[in-house]
Amino acid sequence: MAELKYICGFGNECASEDPRCPGSLPEGQNNPQVCPYNLYAEQLSGSAFTCPRSTNKRSWLYRILPSVSHKPFESIDQGHVTHNWDEVGPDPNQLRWKPFEIPKTSQKKVDFVSGLHTLCGAGDIKSNNGLAIHIFLCNTSMEDRCVYNSDGDFLIVPQKGKLLIYTEFGKMLLQPNEICVIQRGMRFSVDVFEETRGYILEVYGVHFELPDLGPIGANGLANPRDFLIPVAWYEDRQVPGGYTVINKYQGKLFASKQSVSPFNVVAWHGNYTPYKYNLENFMVINAVAFDHADPSIFTVLTAKSTRPGVAIADFVIFPPRWGVANKTFRPPYYHRNCMSEFMGLIKGHYEAKQGGFLPGGGSLHSAMTPHGPDADCFEKASKAQLAPERIADGTMAFMFESSLSLAVTKWGLKTCNCLDENYYKCWEPLRSHFTPNSRNPTGSK
Numbered sequence: 001m002a003e004l005k006y007i008c009g010f011g012n013e014c015a016s017e018d019p020r021c022p023g024s025l026p027e028g029q030n031n032p033q034v035c036p037y038n039l040y041a042e043q044l045s046g047s048a049f050t051c052p053r054s055t056n057k058r059s060w061l062y063r064i065l066p067s068v069s070h071k072p073f074e075s076i077d078q079g080h081v082t083h084n085w086d087e088v089g090p091d092p093n094q095l096r097w098k099p100f101e102i103p104k105t106s107q108k109k110v111d112f113v114s115g116l117h118t119l120c121g122a123g124d125i126k127s128n129n130g131l132a133i134h135i136f137l138c139n140t141s142m143e144d145r146c147v148y149n150s151d152g153d154f155l156i157v158p159q160k161g162k163l164l165i166y167t168e169f170g171k172m173l174l175q176p177n178e179i180c181v182i183q184r185g186m187r188f189s190v191d192v193f194e195e196t197r198g199y200i201l202e203v204y205g206v207h208f209e210l211p212d213l214g215p216i217g218a219n220g221l222a223n224p225r226d227f228l229i230p231v232a233w234y235e236d237r238q239v240p241g242g243y244t245v246i247n248k249y250q251g252k253l254f255a256s257k258q259s260v261s262p263f264n265v266v267a268w269h270g271n272y273t274p275y276k277y278n279l280e281n282f283m284v285i286n287a288v289a290f291d292h293a294d295p296s297i298f299t300v301l302t303a304k305s306t307r308p309g310v311a312i313a314d315f316v317i318f319p320p321r322w323g324v325a326n327k328t329f330r331p332p333y334y335h336r337n338c339m340s341e342f343m344g345l346i347k348g349h350y351e352a353k354q355g356g357f358l359p360g361g362g363s364l365h366s367a368m369t370p371h372g373p374d375a376d377c378f379e380k381a382s383k384a385q386l387a388p389e390r391i392a393d394g395t396m397a398f399m400f401e402s403s404l405s406l407a408v409t410k411w412g413l414k415t416c417n418c419l420d421e422n423y424y425k426c427w428e429p430l431r432s433h434f435t436p437n438s439r440n441p442t443g444s445k
């Protein structure tokens with residue numbers, strides 16, 4: 001496949017025309033009586049019309065047929081998608097999952113939508129406040145099927161296998177260690193090339209933003225120009241058997257048929273688009289003298305709540321970097337947090353765990369549930385020579401951190417069959433080293 005083109009920037013006003021139809025964007029207005037090439041004009045609103053300019057999001061799509069040309073939506077099988085946060089009782093324990101199992105192509109064909117599994121979440125879809133964490137496990141491309149989410153935005157983190165994502169705005173190729181955001185209402189279809197796995201953070205009713213940088217200054221962390229937006233691409237394709245548009249609406253799945261491909265947008269302009277980002281481009285800030293900084297320094301994107309400084313969900317990564325802090329216990333500290341911390345691993349291994357937390361698996365440390373380095377990690381880091389050292393080379397762990405108290409689904413606790421029952425044992429060997437008669441620590445370098 002020819003290399004895909006992108007427009008760079010975060011939240012910019014962009015304009016894109018498929019090069020096969022030069023001049024397809026109307027000049028000087030959005031709604032000409034007749035659009036160039038006899039296209040239909042359609043607005044996609046991602047914010048209330050009346051939002052202040054800083055948060056107002058919309059795009060204009062110029063398409064062969066408007067999206068409304070479809071048969072009625074009908075309810076379809078939910079699979080493992082849920083927003084019922086009371087399926088099983090609450091469980092405050094530290095939870096860890098072994099790599100979520102991908103169905104074998106030879107056994108069962110599963111595409112991106114039928115392979116969605118809700119792991120945990122909280123809040124209320126109807127009042128646009130909350131989030132869900134889903135795992136996708138699939139082995140087949142979506143064929144004449146696309147999906148859109150009426151409930152919120154999807155932040156997609158592929159862990160194994162590439163995704164070729166067709167959207168109404170154009171095509172994006174996503175490799176593990178890249179992420180993308182498909183915002184509310186945007187139709188997309190996913191091609192896969194092997195047995196494929198990844199994580200999704202869904203936030204209801206808010207959009208992801210770049211975090212403020214405060215004293216860091218004008219540059220750093222995820223820089224806006226490293227975000228990539230697709231360019232207009234259309235297909236004028238009749239689908240004799242009908243093209244299926246799936247809609248997640250109020251947490252349930254519905255499907256409708258239409259006679260043409262929905263990827264029939266010849267040109268678009270606006271600031272409401274899908275986008276992708278390569279985690280390798282993250283400009284890492286860290287402690288260079290002593291102590292362990294809070295992981296908020298690694299925030300890529302945040303979905304803010306209405307309370308200042310409190311996120312519905314943050315997307316945080318733990319990228320390769322130098323560890324140089326002196327007189328410091330360098331791994332993550334022992335911790336109890338009012339926020340909920342879901343972690344996943346794209347590749348490599350996580351600095352706080354010597355074993356057991358594997359790529360494609362996950363962990364959940366719920367509100368105020370204690371967690372931290374396992375016993376082996378504590379032993380090693382307490383005795384380590386504090387030379388400059390590469391941390392997490394070749395690895396990428398991430399965290400979805402939320403101010404909501406997350407409920408785990410029945411699939412997450414039982415059906416997925418990969419909960420690690422022995423997780424708590426990684427802290428069991430921790431012993432008291434208390435020396436009441438000697439203030440001077442032993443073994444500290």
Ligand SMILES: O=C(O)Cc1cc(O)ccc1O
Nearest residue numbers: 294295332333335341352371
């Ligand atoms: O492993 C964790 O729990 C995540 C985490 C990492 C870190 O560097 C500091 C605090 C924290 O919660």
Ligand SMILES: [Fe+2]
Nearest residue numbers: 335337341371
């Ligand atoms: Fe933590």
